[in-house]
Amino acid sequence: MLDERALIRLCRQGDQRSFEQLVALKRDKAIRVAFNIVGDEDDAKDVAQQAFIRLWGAIRGYDESMRFDPWFFKIVVNLAIDLYRRNQKRLQTIAESSTAPPEAGGSSLDAGPSVPAADVVFMRRELRGIFNRLAAQLGPAQRAVFTLKEIEGVETDEIASILGIRESTVRNHLMQARRILREGLRRWYPEYAKDFTR
């Protein structure tokens, strides 16, 4: 398989086979980033597919002196934010309609030293539900910043470039997002926050 740079060059020349490989290379991350922003796997799939379709139309104009991921994920994140904005009212209504989540409220996540591997898989699934519920309290930019910074490990200046905002605004969104999520954990999932409150 060609390296990423060579693949991108061939894609710019209109080679659809290379584009298929590029899609395979970036697909999982694109879906994951979109999922963490929109909160629904099917929506995330739609966002990622649409992003790749747009990528194909735009890749001839890509400047190879720039890093590819920030350039591409700008498309993914902006599509995801647009969709999240459209869905946000509905998501907030669901989140505010109950004081305790039925699917995860009574559970406890014990990430202690002797957690078996099989439980880790279950924990991640449970964690996903909790994150989706808590993240529904965030604004689109806060959610995108938290996803990119804390989950994907993107640097602050790149996030600023992706979202078209200043670095200070990125830091502010991150601070707000962390505060809201922490409060949500304390309120709805005290078992998850107990170590912190000791």
Next chain:
Amino acid sequence: MTDKAACDRFERSLDAYLGDALAHREREAAKRHASSCPECLARLTRHDPLARFLPLSLETPSPRVTEGFWDAVRAGIERDSGDAPRRDTVAPHRVSAGFRAAFRGRRMAPFALAASLLVMVLAAVFAALAPGRIAPDTSHVSRVAPSPTRAVPWSPAVAGGSPLPQTVENVRTEDERDVQVYSMTWLDQDSAAAGHDPSQVTELILIVDAGLKL
């Protein structure tokens, strides 16, 4: 799987991590380790409960989501890139498409839309009043240079019958005026249900020219 050396490195860097004193690369390395090491994740979450979400970075989409992913992307690309040529071509399925589909696709010229609406309204009126052939005396009209036959969008719901082919012709009258002649036929509901019977076909011919005396 945990790596003792990696756990030791993480332990040593924990204070710097919590104090936000690590360089980006070191911080991300610490996060990657904690994401896959339950012991170190537990150490971290004692200080920062949001660190519990770090393992989300290891998630991979379910097979349900990835199945057919590329096929959908390719179809989307082909659909997008195929738009322009299709606009100039009347494909067979477009000719027989219903009024709503043609309207939704915005592929119908405004004049044709307005004319066909007029024709349909008049057709409904004529159909209600007099089944059978309704035709003006067109003996004084000489049909010269007819255009290729074109389909006119048709709404069975408006005319209350079963659609048959419709035509439009460009016609020049004896006094040298260019007009358009719309011809259409349809079966009423009962005849259509019983099968095509020419004697039950209603035909309407409409000559569109404000100054023409019939």
